[in-house]
Amino acid sequence: MFIKDIFSKKSPVISFEIFPPKKEYPIETIYDTVEGLKGLNPDFISVTYGAGGSNKDRTIEIASTVKNKYGIETLAHLTCYTSTKEETEFILEKLKRNNIDNILALRGDPPINKFHGKSNYKYAKDLVRHIRKIGKFSIGAAAYPEGHIECDSLDKDIENLKQKVDCGVDFLITQLFFDNEKFYEYKDKLIKKNIYIPIMAGIMPVLNKKQIKKMVSLSGATLPKKFIRILNKYEYQPEALKEAGIIYATEQIIDLLSWGVDGIHIYTMNKPKIASEIVQKFSSIRYAINNR
Numbered sequence: 523m524f525i526k527d528i529f530s531k532k533s534p535v536i537s538f539e540i541f542p543p544k545k546e547y548p549i550e551t552i553y554d555t556v557e558g559l560k561g562l563n564p565d566f567i568s569v570t571y572g573a574g575g576s577n578k579d580r581t582i583e584i585a586s587t588v589k590n591k592y593g594i595e596t597l598a599h600l601t602c603y604t605s606t607k608e609e610t611e612f613i614l615e616k617l618k619r620n621n622i623d624n625i626l627a628l629r630g631d632p633p634i635n636k637f638h639g640k641s642n643y644k645y646a647k648d649l650v651r652h653i654r655k656i657g658k659f660s661i662g663a664a665a666y667p668e669g670h671i672e673c674d675s676l677d678k679d680i681e682n683l684k685q686k687v688d689c690g691v692d693f694l695i696t697q698l699f700f701d702n703e704k705f706y707e708y709k710d711k712l713i714k715k716n717i718y719i720p721i722m723a724g725i726m727p728v729l730n731k732k733q734i735k736k737m738v739s740l741s742g743a744t745l746p747k748k749f750i751r752i753l754n755k756y757e758y759q760p761e762a763l764k765e766a767g768i769i770y771a772t773e774q775i776i777d778l779l780s781w782g783v784d785g786i787h788i789y790t791m792n793k794p795k796i797a798s799e800i801v802q803k804f805s806s807i808r809y810a811i812n813n814r
């Protein structure tokens with residue numbers, strides 16, 4: 523099923539992101555995660571693509587198993603920065619053969635080794651345009667409520683997003699953020715630019731201080747004062763920090779749902795128990811919204 527059609531039937535849409543296990547681990551290890559997430563009734567599960575520069579081959583296999591064995595709708599991430607059109611078309615065909623209807627079209631991060639051979643794409647919008655021309659897929663893309671880290675200003679980044687959306691994007695998923703007000707201001711700005719497609723809020727529960735340092739350096743996400751207080755207070759008490767991280771993410775989600783967000787995308791970090799703790803905490807709210 524196309525994810526764009528899920529949005530036309532229900533709101534909020536709830537999804538989980540997983541990533542393929544490292545090459546040295548058997549691929550099967552991910553299916554314990556999928557089993558754990560299945561019971562939470564996600565509208566779809568997304569599978570990252572070569573994040574960190576490896577494991578690209580596993581994305582299709584995992585997305586295919588999620589869809590065809592577990593019967594859960596899936597969204598395969600696909601990056602283009604180092605790809606040729608021929609390589610992309612080969613992957614698109616493979617995705618279709620595996621019954622995968624949805625792609626998150628991404629540029630990807632530049633490789634550490636700057637020389638990466640021939641590529642036919644500069645930005646994600648080039649990939650969106652290519653997939654749209656081929657047809658047969660519902661297309662999602664990334665959005666950045668605080669601006670993409672490489673872009674000088676949020677307004678410029680939104681102008682670039684508008685071009686990407688106009689190439690044929692059906693829905694957006696945001697990078698993680700910790701301050702909901704940034705998301706609400708962003709949504710207002712998108713509407714002013716005539717961007718009306720559904721946008722899912724990307725939420726990452728923070729479980730330890732090392733993880734947050736890495737995430738902030740990669741994304742540039744603002745840390746609100748109340749969040750910093752939690753980090754400072756419990757940084758050497760892992761269980762307390764984990765508990766606070768789960769509650770903080772849950773509070774963010776409850777606020778977003780009350781505001782009327784189109785969807786919530788939880789970065790699970792392949793930890794289904796954490797996702798489950800969060801989802802269970804807002805299960806009555808989810809039920810109430812879906813049955814109004």
Ligand code: FAD
Pocket residue numbers: 569570571572573574599600601626627628629630631632644645646647664665670671672673678679682683685686695696697698724
């Ligand atoms: P783009 O939309 O191309 O934007 C990249 C930069 O180029 C931005 O600064 C933008 O403002 C600028 N830009 C765009 N168009 C123009 C233009 N015409 N002129 C000048 N500047 C322009 N990475 C992975 O490797 N694998 C994954 O699976 C993955 N999943 C992700 C999932 C989500 C929900 C998100 C938010 C990110 C994900 N990423 C993933 C990270 C992503 O690949 C990086 O953030 C990357 O740096 C940008 O990708 P993009 O698709 O947003 O690029």
